[in-house]
Amino acid sequence: MNFSIYDFTSFNQWIDQFLRSVMSPFWAIAVEMVIIGLAILLFYALVGLFLVYAERKVCAFMQNRVGPNRVGPYGFFQTIADFIKLMLKELITIKNADQLLFNLAPFIIIIASFMAIAAIPFAKGLHAIDFDIGILYVIAVSSLGVVGILLAGWSSNSKYSLIGAMRSGAQIISYELSVGLSLLTIIILAGTMQFSAIVEGQANGWFIFKGHIPAFIAFVVFLISSTAETNRGPFDLAEAESELTAGFHTEYSGIKFAFFFLAEYMNMFIVASIAATVFLGGWMAFHVSGWNGFNHIMDFIPPFVWYIGKTFFVIWIMMWFKWTFPRLRIDQLLTLEWKYLLPINLVNILIMAFVVLMGWHF
Amino acid sequence: MNSIFTYFTEIFHAVKSLLTGMKVTGRYFFSPWEIVTQQYPENRKTLKMYDRFKGEVVMPHNGNNEHRCTGCGICETACPNGSIEVIQNKIEMPDGKKKRIIDKHIYHLSMCTFCGLCIKSCPSDALAWGQEFEHAVFDRAKLTKILNKPGSSILKDIAE
Amino acid sequence: MKEVINLPVKNIEEEEYHINMGPQHPSTHGVLRLVVSLQGEIVKSLKPHCGYIHRGIEKMCEKDTYPQIIHLTDRMDYLSAHINNHAVCLLVEKALEVDVPERVKYIRTIVDELNRIASHQLWWCSFGMDMGGLTCFFYGLRDREKILDIFEESFGSRLLHSYYTPGGLMMDIHPNFQKGVKDFIKYFRKKIKDYDDLLTGNIIMQLRTKGVGIISKEDAISYGVTGPSGRASGFACDVRKHHPYGVYDKADFKEILGTAGDTFERYMMRMYEMRESMKILEQLIDNIPAGDYAAKMKAVIKLPAGEYFQRVEAARGELGVYVVSDGNKTPYRMKFRSPNFSNLSALDHISRGVKIADLVAIGGSLDYVIPDIDR
Amino acid sequence: MTANQLMFAVFAAIIIIFSILTVTSRRILRAATFLLFVLVATGGMYFLLRFNFLAAIQLTLYAGGIVVLIIFSILLTSHIAEKLEAPSWKKIIPALLASGFGAVITIATILQYNFPAEVVATSERTDIRVIAKSLISTEKFGYALPFEVISILLLAAMVGAIILAKKRKD
Secondary structure (H helix, E strand, C coil), X not given: CCCXXXXXXXXXXXXXXXXXXXXCHHHHHXXXXXXXXXXXXXXXXXXXXXXXXXXXXXXXXXXXXXXXCCCCXXXXXXXXXXXXXHHHCCCCCCCCCCHHHHHHHHHHHHHHHHHHHCCCCCECCECXXXXXXXXXXXXXHHCCHHHHHHHHHXXXXXXXXXXXXXXXXXXXXXXXXXXHHHHHHXXXXXXXXXXXXXXXXXXXXXXXXXXXXXXXXXXXXXXXXXXHHCCCCCCHHHHCHHHHCCHHHCCCCHHHHXXXXXXXXXXXXXXXXXXHHXXXXXXXXXXXXXXXXXXXXXXXXXXXXXXXXXXXXXXXXXXXXXXXXXXXXXXXXXXXXXXXXXXXXXXXXXXXXXXHHHCCCC | CHHHHHHHHHHHHHHHHHHHHHHHHHHHXXXXXXXXXXXXXXXXXXXXXXXXXXXXXXXXXXXXXXXXCCCCCHHXXXXXXXXXXXXXXXXXXXXXXXXXXXXXXXXXXXXXXCXXXXXXXXXXXXXXXXXXXXXXXXXHHHHEEECCCCCCEECHHHHC | CCCCCCCCCCCHHHCCEEEEECCCEHHHCECCEEEEEEECCEEEEEEEECCCCCCCHHHHHCCCCHHHHHHHHCCCCHHHHHHHHHHHHHHHHHHHCCCCCHHHHHHHHHHHHHHHHHHHHXXXXXXXXXXXXXXXXXXXXHHHHHHHHHHHHXXXXXXXXXXXXXXXXXXCCCCCHHHHHXXXXXXXXXXXXXXXXXXXXXXXXXXXXXCCCCCCHHHHHHHCCXXXXXXXXXXXXXXXXXXXXCCCCCCCCCCCCCCCCXXXXXXXXXXXXXXXXXXXXXXXXXXXXXXXXXXXXXXXCCCCCEEEEEEEEECCEEEEEEEEECCCCCCCEEEEECHHHHHHHCHHHHCCCCEHHHHHHHHHHHCCCHXXXXX | CCHHHHHHHHHHHHHHHHHHHHHHCCCHHHHHHHXXXXXXXXXXXXXXXXXXXXXXXXXXXXXXXXXXXXXXHHHHHCCCCCXXXXXXXXXXXXXXXXXXXXXXXXXXXXXXXXXXXXXXXXXXXXXXXXXXHHHHCCCCCCCHHHHHHHHHHHHHHHHHHHHHHHHHHC
C-alpha cells in the first residue's frame, strides 16, 4: 500500500530539522510546542464551531425544519454569530458562590478535553504525541473533566446545579468502566495501546470487521457508554433542562457558559474520534480484499478525510440518539450500566480473549 | 435458565423499540422535502392570508373616500374591552336639521382581543376585518388608529 | 486525642431541602410555582403556588354581557378555547330555552373534537419534551398546524377564536371546511403512527412512566380528577357520554377507561382519545345538515333570575360553568370549575416518594394549562 | 537549562505551591481541588521520566478516581458556606515539627544517594505485555501476591461499604 503522498512524517521531520538548524534545541522544542499548541487550538475552535452548526442542522432535519439559515449561506456562520454574542454577554457574579472554584471549573473541563485531543492521530504523522499507552492516556485525561462538572455544580451555590453535579458524578464514574472495558476488548485484539500501532493494525481490515461479533458488541457498548460519558442525550441528566433548567451550568453566563458548551461538543468529538480510530480504522481507507481497483480508488482519498468522515459519522449517530430518545431517569441510568452493559462487557472480553487465543479473528 | 431468557428478550425488545424510534427520525433526516418550515420574511410577497383572517378592524372606504359608518356607537358598546371610541359631531344640514355624523372612529389595536363583536353588531356593515398582521411597532401610540380616513364622508344611501 | 474535628454532622438522608420549580421553569409549562421538598432526589411533598397569572376572569365576567363573556373564556384554557365557549353558550341557551339549529350543533361538535385533537397534540409535544425527547415537540406542532390552518380559514384566527355565540355561531363554516377536515384525518391517521413509534413504544419512556404517579379510582373521584387523567384511573367521567350535549348522542364513540392510573395510562388515554375524536369527526363531517348558522336571539340577552349550571368535556376534563343571574344583562356571579385546578390538586398526593424526574413526567401527564388554573 | 529541566522546575513548583495550599486552605472543596493539581503535576513528572504507563495510571486512579470520589463525598456532606476553623497553635506546632522532621529525613536520604552522572537512556517503550506478565508472575519481582492481597483489601472495603449503607436504612 502506498500512503507516501499523504504521509506527514517527513514533513514533520523537515520542520524539526529546519528549526534545529536555526536555533538551539531548547528553543526549537519550544517553538515546536507553540506551533502544535496553536494548531490544536485552531483545530479545536474550528471543530467546535462546526459541530454546533452541524448539531443544529442535523436536529433540524430530523425535526422537519430547516435549522439556522439567516447568517451566511445556509446559516453557516450562525455559530460564529452565537460565539460573538456569548463573548459579549455579561459575566454574572453569583452571590455567596465560591468565586475561585466557580471561575476555575470551566477551565478544568476545557483543559481536560484539550489534553485528550493531543493524543489523537488525525493522519499518518499528523499526531501531536504518540504515546505507547495512548488509549489509557485519553481515558485518564478525559476522566478529569468530571471534576470540572462537580466543581461547577457545587460552587454555583444553587440547588439545581448541585443536583446536576451529583447526577453527573454518579453517571460518569460508572460509565467510565464500560468505556474502559469496551476499549479493552479491542486492545486484546490489537495487542497494543498505541494509537498509531492500532491504526496500522487495521490496514488489512477494520477491527470492527476483524473481531466480528465481539468487536461489534464492544462498538455498540462503547457508543452507548461514551454518549453517557459526554453527558449527551438521552443521558443528559446532568443538564436535563426540563428537570434542572440547565443542571450544573445553570448559573453560568457568557464566555464561561460557552466553555461548557464547547467542551461538551469537543468531548463528543474526542470520543467519536476514539471510536473511529479504534473500531473503524482511523485514517485507514476502506478496503475490500480482492477488489484491487476499488482499493486503489479508496487510497486516493486522503487519510485525513477518511478520519474526519468516520468521526463525523459516529458523531452523527450520537446526534441521532439525542434527537430521538427521551431522557433516562437516574436509577435507570445506573441499572443500564450495572445490570446490562457491565456484565455484557465482561463476557464480551472473555469471548474476545478466546477468539484471539484461537485465532478466529480475520 | 428462564431468567436468563427473559434477560435477553428484554434487551432484544428494548433495542427493537429504540431502533423503531430511530427509524422515524432517520427517515425524516433523509427526506428534506417533507420540511414544513415557512420562510416568513422571504415569502412575504406570496403570503396570502385566508380571507376571513382577523388581522385588525378596518373601515372600508370606497373610491370616493366614502365609508358606511353612521357613528351610532353600537360597536363601542359591543366591545368588551373599550377598544373602540366613537366621537360624534353635530353638523347642521343645509335644510336646517341638526344631524349627528362621525368625527373620529378611534380604534385601540393594543386593547383589541379580536372577538369580532363590533363587526357583528354593526347595523350598517361599516367595519370589517383587515388582513394586516404585522402590528409590531416601537411606540404604543401608533397602535391607536383612527379608522375613518381624513376628509371622508358617509355613503349617501346609508345616510338617508 | 480528646478533641475531635467539630464538623457539623448532619444526617443527609433525613435532611429535606426545598427547591422552587417555577414560576420560571421549563417543566411547568407556564408560571406555576411548585415548592418541592426533596430528600436527595426523592420528592417528599410539594406545594403548588398558583395565581401568578390570575386575571380575575370570573370578576371581569360580572361586568360583561353574555356575548362578551365568550371572548374571556377563550383565554382560560386557551388550548381548548372552542370547548370553553361551548360551555357558556350552552348555559345561556339552556337558561333562555332556545333551540339552536341542528347545523349549529353539528358544527360545534366537530369543531370541539378538532380542538380536542389539537390540544392533545400539543400535550403530546410538551410531554415528549418533558421526558427529554425534543423531537416530539416539533412533530406534534407540525400536525397541530394542520388543524390551526382549518381554524384560521373558517374562523379567522388560530388560537383564540371566539367563534361560538349564544344561540349559534359568529359565521358559517368556510366552504373548504369539510374537505380540510377530511384531509386532516387522512393525514393524521398516518402521522399518529410516528407518535407511537417515537414515544409510545420507546422502552425508555415506558420504563419511566409505568407504575409512576398512580392515582387510584377513589383518589381520582375524591380529588375530582377528570378528563383523560381521571379516566386513566377508571373513573367514568366523560361528560360527552353521560350528559350528552351537541350531537354526541348521535355519534358512536367509546369512553375508554384505564385501570392502572399511572403516568403511562394517562398518556395512553390521550392517544386513544385522539383516535376516538377522529372517529367522531369521520361520522359527523359528511352529515352536517343545511340550515341557519344561528338561532334568532334578542339584541340584548338577559338571563331570567336564578342559578344555572352547565358542564362540558374540555380537553383536560370536566369544565363547569355556574351562573347566578339577577335578571340583568350581566351575570351577578360567574364561577368556572376548571379541570386543571382540580387535577393539579392531586399532584401533591401522587408525587410523594417519586424522583424529581418523575415529577416532571407526572406533571406532563396531568397536562396542566396554567391560565386555566389561575383564571 | 534544557527543556527537561525547565519542565521539572515547573512541575516541582506546582507540586510545592499547591501542596501548601491544600493543607492551608480553609475551604474543604478548594483543598480537594488543589490536591487534584498536585496529583496531576505528579503525573506530569512521571511523563517527564517517560514512565508513561505509571503516569496514565496516576491520572486515572488518583486524579480521575480518588479526587473525584473525595469531591463527590464533599458535595454530599458539606455546604458551600462552611469554612474550617483556623487551627490553633497547639495543633500547628506539632504539625510543623512532624513535617520538618519528615523533610529532614527525606532530604538527608536524597543527599546521601549518589546519583549516577549520566542519565539513563529510556528510549524503551512501556510494553504492556511486560507489565501484565510481571503483574501476575509468581517469580522474583512478580506482583502476584501484592495483587491478590490488594484484592482482599478491596473486598473488605466493599463489604464495609455495604454494611455502612445497610445500617442507615434501619
